Amino acid sequence: MSEHPHSALVRRGYEAFGRGDMETLRSLLTADCVHHVPGGSRISGHYKGQDNILDLYRELGELTGGTLQVELRGAYPDGRGHVMAVHTYHADRGDRGIEMPGGLWFTIVGGKISDIDECVQDIDEADAFWGVAG
Numbered sequence: 001m002s003e004h005p006h007s008a009l010v011r012r013g014y015e016a017f018g019r020g021d022m023e024t025l026r027s028l029l030t031a032d033c034v035h036h037v038p039g040g041s042r043i044s045g046h047y048k049g050q051d052n053i054l055d056l057y058r059e060l061g062e063l064t065g066g067t068l069q070v071e072l073r074g075a076y077p078d079g080r081g082h083v084m085a086v087h088t089y090h091a092d093r094g095d096r097g098i099e100m101p102g103g104l105w106f107t108i109v110g111g112k113i114s115d116i117d118e119c120v121q122d123i124d125e126a127d128a129f130w131g132v133a134g
């Protein structure tokens with residue numbers, strides 16, 4: 001059974017994120033892509049455009065001293081331009097660590113990712129880990 005092209009696109013994104021390959025990530029996003037991060041932490045908000053999204057990803061690496069790892073558990077297409085990806089992420093920040101399931105809901109237009117909605121299991125715990133908005 002072959003993988004749906006939208007699921008393959010998302011999988012390539014997760015693999016590039018894991019390698020810190022920002023150029024590949026850039027190539028998978030539309031110019032006006034938006035990544036929505038839930039909660040009220042320092043990283044919460046709406047990041048519009050490739051540069052702002054890639055800056056967010058760099059910041060995640062910096063805040064965790066490079067310890068952030070995301071393990072993709074599955075990527076499920078709906079055949080209408082969306083993929084629901086389920087993952088677990090692990091990271092350390094200062095003297096605290098986090099391990100949490102979550103997911104991303106991708107919208108795909110013209111073979112590229114145009115919107116990413118992020119969900120986490122426990123918004124309060126995620127906010128506490130990332131720190132208050134400042």
